[in-house]
Amino acid sequence: MGRWEPDARGRLAKAALELYGERGYEQTTVAEIAKRAGLTERTFFRHYADKREVLFAGSGELEDLFVRAVTGAPESAPPLDALSLGLYAAAELFTDRRDFARARHAVITANAELQERELIKLASLTSSLAATLRRRGAPETTASLAAEAGVAVFKVAFERWIAPGEERLMAELTRESLDELKAVASGGQAVPVEPAD
Template structure:
């Protein structure tokens, strides 16, 4: 059904495609479609539940000595669904989402839901709430940046490599903030 939806969305556009069209292209009854998805948007986000389960498990099973942001980054690196075989399908999916504000909104809701789930797991491991929120939100930002790079036409890096790069770039930003804070303190003191 996902492949049928992607093909139709690419050919006709999201707005012009109906659930009946998707079901027909997939060779299924419309009722069968609705057993799996609530509407025509959800076919593009069907993997969100699996992704959340994987991330929650990876964070829950990480060594307790690891800093929260490292724990989240390591969990993101271990996502196996972002393999080279899925890159072209993911590119096509992202193009469809980028062309439709309704789908962009759904994508942001998915990321917020993943962040909330990671926050809960981090807190259950004893991470203070603010640190858990910062680590989860930063993790989802790294995920977003890495995913956009992974689906870029010229990219040849793996998803784990791109997560590691995003983490390093995040560290540079934090270091810059800390340096700016020190300079500010020296100037006022």
């Protein structure tokens, strides 16, 4: 095996997802991932701390991109408008990654430990966005509510984007989900629910 390994990280991620899909996350070893990718275990550990991180390695990049876009919003932008810039920036990160995202989601959905990790990552994103909005001058409650709403829009758009047969861009689904949130918040689509007797 040569010393130079083109796209070793990508090959490892692809091999890991294939194996997780074939035999399950818990039954797959790092050695098997490395072998499938045509690489060594040592190379695996140069790129990932453990087999779980193959699934979550992009979380930091997503959070950084989102926060930078919100930070860079015009000072006059209300919190939800600033968050929309973060949502659209995040949507660009998913260009040409639908197959990977679908496979990743299937693996995470099948494993309680991975679901918990995903929730922790989303909570971290929410916390970072709320802190960013507070630095922009939003009051505590406003920042928290807006950040939660922004992450909810992201989750809804993502789930639509990975749905079987869906072909629209993540940005389009993000815009649609954001418009739906604004309509609900302004009373446009909210349906009153009568309390049970």
